[in-house]
Amino acid sequence: MRIWRPINGRVRWLSLAAVASLVPLLGAAPAMATSSAPHDPVGAYLLTVAPEDDANTDPLRTATLVCGPDGGTHVNPATACEQLRRAAGRVGGVPEEPGPCTREYAPVRVTATGTWNGRKHRYTRTYPNRCTAIRATGGVLFAF
Template structure:
């Protein structure tokens, strides 16, 4: 099981790099390219089943995250530290289906890492503010 998670994270990292490389248009720009304030690879790896990976870029907001602007606003409020994002209140089922979430990246040039296992996906989403791993 550890090997499959390691392979998933490696594949997710490569996929994130490929997505960012493909997203950059090949065109001349009048000034130097601006580095994003934040760049993260967000992964969700259930104990059983397939995981997902999303790339999140902040300022300018983008990547493959479906709510990049909202996620970046949350990160900006905590200086890019996922562990400091306030939980979003609300109910979750008592289903036990462990899921590990991680956020690996940088914020204003500083490395940022977060990884935690939750009893289910709902708990993971709520405990991390309701946006990043939705």
């Protein structure tokens, strides 16, 4: 699978393998935490929000999320990890966050690739716009 991002008005393709190569770096995040317990994280995900067509001018967005201890580059790791804990690490199990979104059609594909309690997980869905994607996945996971 390939994801793309606009660069200088042109679309450039990035392989998912290139983006996924960032996943091993997630193991370094817990070392920065204040916890003194030497254990592996409960979960680690690479999250992406990618525009699906040329009309969508939103940039490609990525974040790392490490849970147990909570961290990574995600802007709200504690809340995102709590949502995943309640859903046993399944992004599709996180309840929708109700609220309004515009009817703008600027499709985005969200992807979460990683592990939870040693099991691999992958979630990929396309939504009509970024707001809908964020709300449909709990309001926090892809809000970066």
